[in-house]
Amino acid sequence: MRRAPSLHAHGAVHGVRGIQILKILTRAEADDAPWSPNDIILWNEDADERYAGSISTQGKAFAGKITIQLDTDEVVRPGDVVRLSEKKSLVSILYRRGSTSNSLFVTEQCNSLCIMCSQPPRNEDDRWRLEELHRTVTLIDKDEGQLGFTGGEPTLLGHDLGSLLAACRSLLPDTHLHVLTNGRLFANPELASNLITAGGSKTVWAVPLYADVASIHDEIVVAAGAFDETLEGLYQFALHRARVEIRIVLHAMSLPRLPQLASFIYRRLPFVEHVAFMGLEPMGFAKSNRSRLWIDPIDYVSTLAEATHHLAARGMNVSIYNLPLCVLPRELWPFAQRSISDWKNVHDAVCTQCVVRDRCAGFFLSADPTWRSRAIAPIRMLEAENEVA
Numbered sequence: 001m002r003r004a005p006s007l008h009a010h011g012a013v014h015g016v017r018g019i020q021i022l023k024i025l026t027r028a029e030a031d032d033a034p035w036s037p038n039d040i041i042l043w044n045e046d047a048d049e050r051y052a053g054s055i056s057t058q059g060k061a062f063a064g065k066i067t068i069q070l071d072t073d074e075v076v077r078p079g080d081v082v083r084l085s086e087k088k089s090l091v092s093i094l095y096r097r098g099s100t101s102n103s104l105f106v107t108e109q110c111n112s113l114c115i116m117c118s119q120p121p122r123n124e125d126d127r128w129r130l131e132e133l134h135r136t137v138t139l140i141d142k143d144e145g146q147l148g149f150t151g152g153e154p155t156l157l158g159h160d161l162g163s164l165l166a167a168c169r170s171l172l173p174d175t176h177l178h179v180l181t182n183g184r185l186f187a188n189p190e191l192a193s194n195l196i197t198a199g200g201s202k203t204v205w206a207v208p209l210y211a212d213v214a215s216i217h218d219e220i221v222v223a224a225g226a227f228d229e230t231l232e233g234l235y236q237f238a239l240h241r242a243r244v245e246i247r248i249v250l251h252a253m254s255l256p257r258l259p260q261l262a263s264f265i266y267r268r269l270p271f272v273e274h275v276a277f278m279g280l281e282p283m284g285f286a287k288s289n290r291s292r293l294w295i296d297p298i299d300y301v302s303t304l305a306e307a308t309h310h311l312a313a314r315g316m317n318v319s320i321y322n323l324p325l326c327v328l329p330r331e332l333w334p335f336a337q338r339s340i341s342d343w344k345n346v347h348d349a350v351c352t353q354c355v356v357r358d359r360c361a362g363f364f365l366s367a368d369p370t371w372r373s374r375a376i377a378p379i380r381m382l383e384a385e386n387e388v389a
């Protein structure tokens, strides 16, 4: 059964004390698991005193220390890590087995205020998250392929972020980590060294850069001096031979100098291992600033093609995220990725008639028709089977 994209379910939840973060497992897995029985909720099994409790998606009520009777069978599955609160019906998924988009949400605070931020920051102390994040990391599958770190700006945690990265490295040594950061605090050589060392060779630092000139970048991130700090941070990454990805969100303020930015990245930042051009996510500030940001992608694909080919022709690794295949010229299809996190990814009604639906990024759940290109139309036929990588 296909899972619903939501990371939250409701149900009758009993026996929870305070906040509890627990792993859901079938009995077959639980009996052989690397976790304490007190960390485990049994999936569709009657109570077993050894375990923390049981969870049902089939309308059954089991006896046990913690019992959860879910309203839906489309959200939670064995392997997931869930957060439960005393006297609350909410079951939140913190880690979803099988998803390629698992992320640790590190903080809501940020030192920038980007004009298209999909997750507007809140200036509240939320260091309480750290304890929950450390707990969550202990319950993630040991063979998890990738784990993201997001916010807010994760580096505002300073050395506490280093401790969290080190915990991941210790508990999940084979997992690739992907940290979204504006890079500004990496201008501090001591913090940069600490975080890059803690992340190790399986961590990629994804840093946004929106222009080749300070005035435009700073205007987009609404922070004077940000361009210089980010560049300083990027050179710290280079100094430590860290793995870096540059992210560029495409909108009316970043597009006019996109070709110049591509040239700048090749000339000044040749050490980055990946450049991602990203369609706009219509959430948060992007929605409220639509009049300053929105361009139908079909009207900028020639600029995008110029920037993409400039970098690719020089041997740089380039991707295009969040844009449907039908708005891209076929020459750009090899760069297009299914990039939208599974829990917020949808397709249009017309996509049912499209032969590339399974390979297409589709749309953000938040992209109502006013945020979709006028060029959306099903692809009826491929000229060659290898048209999409």
Ligand code: SF4
Residues within 6 Å of the ligand: 324, 325, 326, 327, 347, 348, 350, 351, 354, 355, 356, 357, 358, 360, 361, 362, 376, 377, 378, 379
């Ligand atoms: S019709 Fe839908 S599935 Fe096909 S390319 Fe366009 S957005 Fe993608």
